[in-house]
Amino acid sequence: MDPIPYRRETPGTQPPGLWPDYRSTVLRSPRKPLIALPHTLSEVTGPIFGQDRLQSNDADLTSQHKERPIGDRMIVAGRVLDENGRPVAGTLIEIWQANSAGRYFHPRDSRDAPLDPNFTGGGRTLTDEAGRYRFITIKPGYYPWQNHENAWRPAHIHFSVFGSSFVTRLICQMYFEDDPMLRYDPIYMSVPSEAGRKQLLAKFDYELTMPGFGLGYRFDIVLRGRDATPFEADDHAH
Amino acid sequence: MPIESGWATVGPFFHAVLPWKDGGAMARPETKGEPITIIGCILDAEEQPINDAMIELWQANAAGRYNHPEDTQPGELDPSFQGFGRVTSDAQGCFTVNTIKPGPVRGLGNSWQAPHIEVSVFARGVLKRLVTRLYFEGEPANEHDPVLSLVEETQRRETLMAKPDPKERGRWHFTLRLGGPQETVFFEV
Ligand SMILES: [Fe+3]
Numbered sequence: 070m071d072p073i074p075y076r077r078e079t080p081g082t083q084p085p086g087l088w089p090d091y092r093s094t095v096l097r098s099p100r101k102p103l104i105a106l107p108h109t110l111s112e113v114t115g116p117i118f119g120q121d122r123l124q125s126n127d128a129d130l131t132s133q134h135k136e137r138p139i140g141d142r143m144i145v146a147g148r149v150l151d152e153n154g155r156p157v158a159g160t161l162i163e164i165w166q167a168n169s170a171g172r173y174f175h176p177r178d179s180r181d182a183p184l185d186p187n188f189t190g191g192g193r194t195l196t197d198e199a200g201r202y203r204f205i206t207i208k209p210g211y212y213p214w215q216n217h218e219n220a221w222r223p224a225h226i227h228f229s230v231f232g233s234s235f236v237t238r239l240i241c242q243m244y245f246e247d248d249p250m251l252r253y254d255p256i257y258m259s260v261p262s263e264a265g266r267k268q269l270l271a272k273f274d275y276e277l278t279m280p281g282f283g284l285g286y287r288f289d290i291v292l293r294g295r296d297a298t299p300f301e302a303d304d305h306a307h
Numbered sequence: 308m309p310i311e312s313g314w315a316t317v318g319p320f321f322h323a324v325l326p327w328k329d330g331g332a333m334a335r336p337e338t339k340g341e342p343i344t345i346i347g348c349i350l351d352a353e354e355q356p357i358n359d360a361m362i363e364l365w366q367a368n369a370a371g372r373y374n375h376p377e378d379t380q381p382g383e384l385d386p387s388f389q390g391f392g393r394v395t396s397d398a399q400g401c402f403t404v405n406t407i408k409p410g411p412v413r414g415l416g417n418s419w420q421a422p423h424i425e426v427s428v429f430a431r432g433v434l435k436r437l438v439t440r441l442y443f444e445g446e447p448a449n450e451h452d453p454v455l456s457l458v459e460e461t462q463r464r465e466t467l468m469a470k471p472d473p474k475e476r477g478r479w480h481f482t483l484r485l486g487g488p489q490e491t492v493f494f495e496v
Contacts, residue, residue, distance in 0.1 A: 071415050072377060078495070082311045084434035091316075093432025096351040097485045099493045104457050106438065106494035109414050111425055114375035115365060116391035150309055165324040173320040177359075191324035227318065229325065234377075235365050235425050236496045238436065242315040259434050260313035268312055291309040 074108035075236045075293045076152060081262030090255035092216050108236060115234040118161040120195065127193040130166075130206040138188035140169025140207030142283030145243070145271065148200040149230060152294030156200025157237075162290075163229040164192045164204060171210030180212065205283070211250060223250035223257060232292040243288045246270045314435035319359050321429075322395065326361070330393035333364070333406035338387045340369025340407030344478045345441070345469060347394075348401040349428065352486025356400025360430035362483075364392040364404060364441075366423075371410030380413060408443065414453045421448035421455070428483060438494045441481055444468040458492050466491040 086098035106112065126133045131142055149157040167173050167190060172182040174189040188207065196202045211221050225242040232238065244251060251257050251266075260266045268291065277285020317325070334342060349357045367373050367390060370382030374390050390409075394402040406424075414420040421442055428437040442449055449455055449468075458464045466489060472478035484491050 075496075079310050082313055084314055086434065086437075088434060091432070091434070093316075094434060095432075096353055096355075097357065097430060097432035099437065099490050100352075100486060101463075101490055101492075103493050103495035106454065106457075106496050107415055108496070109420060109454075110373060110378055110380070110412055111365070111367070111420065111423070112496055114373035114378050116389060117375065152308060152311055154309055163324050165321055167320075174323055175320045177319055189323055193324070227315070227321065229317075234375075235427075238363075238427065239312060240314060240317055240429060240436065241312050256315055256434070259315075264310060265313045268310060269315075289309075291312045293311055 072108060072110055072113040074296045075113070075234070076296045079152070082260065082265040084259035084261070088255065088259045091259060112236050113234045115231060115237070117159070118195070118231070122161060123193050123195065128204050130188065130190065130192045130204065132205075133189060134187040136187045138168065138185050138207050140185075140188070142205065143208050144203065144205055144277050144279060144283055144285040145226065145288055146201070146203035146277050146285065147287050147289040149196050149202065149232070149290045149292060150200055151232070151237070151292050155294070156196070156198070157232055157292055158196055158198045158200055160196050160233070161231050162194050162196065162202050164206075164226050166190045166206065166209040166226040167212055169207050169210050171212035182210070182212070216255065221250050221253070223248045223254050228290065230290055230292065237292040239290065239292055241269060241290065243271050244269050245286070246272055316431055316434050317361060317429045319431045321361065325393070326395050327393050331402065331404045333366075333388070333390070333392040333404060335387045338407050339385050340410075342477060343406060343408050345404040345406065345481055346401060346478065347404065347481045347483065348399070349396050349430075349483040350400060350485070350487075352484075352490075354484070354487060356396070356398075357430055357485070358396055358398050358400050360396040360400070360428060362394050362396070362402055363427040363429070364406070365425040366390050366406065366409040367412050369407050369410050371412045373412070382410065411448055418453045419448065419451070421446050421452040423452075423454070426483075428485070433485070437485065438496050439483065439491055440467055440494070441469050442467050443479065444470050463492050
């Protein structure tokens with residue numbers, strides 16, 4: 070029997086390949102139309118990772134080094150769901166971010182802002198059976214970039230998620246509500262619909278906030294969901 | 308219903324987390340099948356090397372079976388082979404993967420797919436990952452592969468073919484072009 074396919078992209082949710090406001094897309098975006106790949110076994114399967122991919126401090130980016138990093142500590146937590154609202158359990162999440170001064174611990178980031186020896190900005194975790202995850206980190210700073218005159222990235226954390234198949238793979242960026250830089254940012258603005266952009270905003274959450282420790286932010290991630298079951302599809306045909 | 312979260316580029320600074328130690332060593336010495344080395348290179352629309360890309364690969368084992376609960380084909384699982392690889396491009400825009408040649412995999416209906424590897428490309432300037440497939444030039448099953456036959460401009464099928472090294476058996480060369488006249492065929496999943 071053929072595998073149950075995943076839903077195709079919902080219009081308005083995904084950035085285009087070519088987006089000249091983000092200059093680097095110009096030479097790195099195919100111009101021929103993408104060919105729709107049917108979802109065969111190759112697409113509905115994908116890698117599954119376990120605890121062996123994790124080390125003990127992977128979900129707490131503030132305790133990976135000798136001392137505490139500089140910056141505002143915060144808790145980032147949420148759920149990974151699919152488009153049908155079902156939790157995605159046991160899936161690997163990887164994050165990376167700049168330090169509180171807006172500098173990455175990276176040889177190619179040579180900007181004139183301090184590195185923090187106690188913050189390398191990388192984290193990993195697996196979602197639990199309800200699709201929940203939780204990281205402790207510090208609030209990333211703004212950083213300038215070369216895209217256009219006076220270009221600054223809004224504060225953001227990069228998220229990489231696998232989901233249950235090759236098709237569900239997602240790499241996105243989490244932003245903060247009310248960040249004044251958002252509307253000037255061509256990467257954030259490349260998501261066409263307002264609803265799609267809103268979904269990328271972490272929301273301050275008093276429940277997640279830990280007394281005397283740090284503020285909490287909630288950020289849910291939605292991966293591709295299954296299409297109708299073959300049985301339902303059959304129903305439509307009659 | 309919730310809507311799908313929007314993709315974003317990995318940017319240039321993902322290296323502290325995403326690259327995995329031995330990410331290109333997909334096969335171990337005990338892995339069943341024909342060991343192969345893939346030398347890949349990734350170029351932009353002006354044929355310039357892209358030195359800050361990440362490539363992920365996903366493939367079946369030598370018996371054509373995926374290490375995933377939804378693959379219930381009869382082929383045997385190989386405990387020494389997950390089928391996933393992750394590499395980054397070097398200063399020349401190239402990467403090396405050591406794996407085994409995948410077996411043929413069932414397609415839709417009664418079709419069979421020729422041996423292939425699913426490939427995802429991530430980079431600065433790539434807002435949403437680019438998906439393509441790697442096939443093996445000269446493989447007789449390519450002629451009847453249902454996905455290759457979706458590429459109507461037959462000469463563009465060439466862009467999906469890894470080419471055997473003329474000197475060294477088991478070594479394959481694969482070039483990804485994100486634009487330009489020889490642009491690789493990319494798929495929408
Ligand atoms: Fe960034």
